[in-house]
Amino acid sequence: MKTVAEVLKSATTRLEAGGIENPRLDAEILLAHVLGWRRLTLYVDAEKILPLESILRFNELVNRRLKKIPVAYLTGTKEFMGLTFAVNENVLIPRPDTEILTEFVGEFLRSRGGGNLLDLGAGSGAICISILKFVKSARAIAVDISAEALEVAKFNAEKFHVDDRIEFFCGDLFMPLTGKFDAIVSNPPYIPTGELENLQAEVQSEPQLALDGGIDGLKFYRRIISDAPKFLISGGLLAVEVGINQAAAVKNLFEAASFIDVEIIKDLAGLERVVAGRK
Ligand SMILES: C[S@@+](CC[C@H](N)C(=O)[O-])C[C@H]1O[C@@H](n2cnc3c(N)ncnc32)[C@H](O)[C@@H]1O
Structure with missing residues (x-):
């Protein structure tokens, strides 16, 4: 007893x-x-x-x-933006850091009275579903290359009653898409391949697909930033989360692709977390 x-x-x-x-x-x-x-x-x-x-x-x-299995996988849940998301081993566990990106894009859409959002690499759906929850007039398309991850995102969309405003596509970044968006958001894999084996054991139990950003960690930024203008309306927003020491290189990619109003957004601790620009 x-x-x-x-x-x-x-x-x-x-x-x-x-x-x-x-x-x-x-x-x-x-x-x-x-x-x-x-x-x-x-x-x-x-x-x-x-x-x-x-x-x-x-x-x-x-x-x-x-x-060393993460607590969130053991409980099957993780708090993000004040919402309790379902998670499993097929999705990255949403990080508090990503709330900066989510709030920034949510505020952009709110200020325009809503609009169409594209979330590239949606995983559990944490970013786009939170935005839909808080911006009632927005709609979203969630893309992920992992069908298993999209199952989790679909479950969360139903859980938070936004499933009538979101569509899911399984595929490689922009590949499954046509049309134009008011905002594109992405928290892509951004860990340089060579650093993966040094990550905490807990992080190593997350999907490799969600972490591996190629040799220099910038592989997905190059592809997203060069293709995004074709999928954005004029004045539309592209905003991405960045890893430690990546913001300057990613800002350069935005400028090379002729984005305007390119900015780096820091968190409360002064760390550079997000790079954003307008078409
Ligand atoms: C860092 S996780 C982000 C998950 C979620 N958006 C979040 O912030 O918690 C990156 C996601 O991108 C997906 N992904 C990886 N390569 C992709 C590709 N080529 N096309 C679409 N999605 C991809 C992974 O499956 C993973 O769900």
Whole structure:
């Protein structure tokens, strides 16, 4: 017979010994997930005795976490823009950093009273679905080369009731598309191939397809920026997330492709996160 507090304490010790970065936090998220509770309740009901079945399920998740499987894959969910997205091993886990890009493009469409959005490499659909959720008059096309990823995005579109304003295409960037858009957004794979093997074990369990940006990490930017003008209305926006130290090179690509008002957007910590320009 073990209490919530006891179960959490021993799991935290095991996770810490296994080299997990935030052992207490991960233990809390996993236990709250198993019990269907909010994390706060773990403190309110700390002395409650847990059923054996819950403890066994929790221990199984802790064992998988010790194999460096990300918490979001274990719970099947990740918070993004205040929404709880479904995720699985076929999609990149949406990052808080990507909220900067999402807010920027959402604000652009909102200021124009809506419009057509294209999300290249949509993954879980985190970017385009959040934008549709917050800009009611917008519509979107979500493209991904992974059919499995698009299944997750479709599930999320239904979950957030935007499925009547979004279409999905499986294919290589612009390949499946015709027509013009008010805004194109992309968080493409941007890790240089040679750096993939040095990534944290957790990141390595995310799809290689979502990470590998080619030899210098800029492969997708070159293709997206050179083809985007054909798919943008005049004055339309292209905005992409960039990795560390990529903003200047990506800005050059925008300017070489004759985009105007090209800007680099930083996050609150002063890191360059987004490059955007208008046709
Ligand atoms: C970095 S993830 C971004 C996922 C999601 N947009 C987000 O921000 O969380 C990049 C996505 O691009 C997709 N992708 C990779 N190569 C692609 C290609 N040639 N055409 C379309 N999508 C591609 C991957 O499957 C992956 O879902």
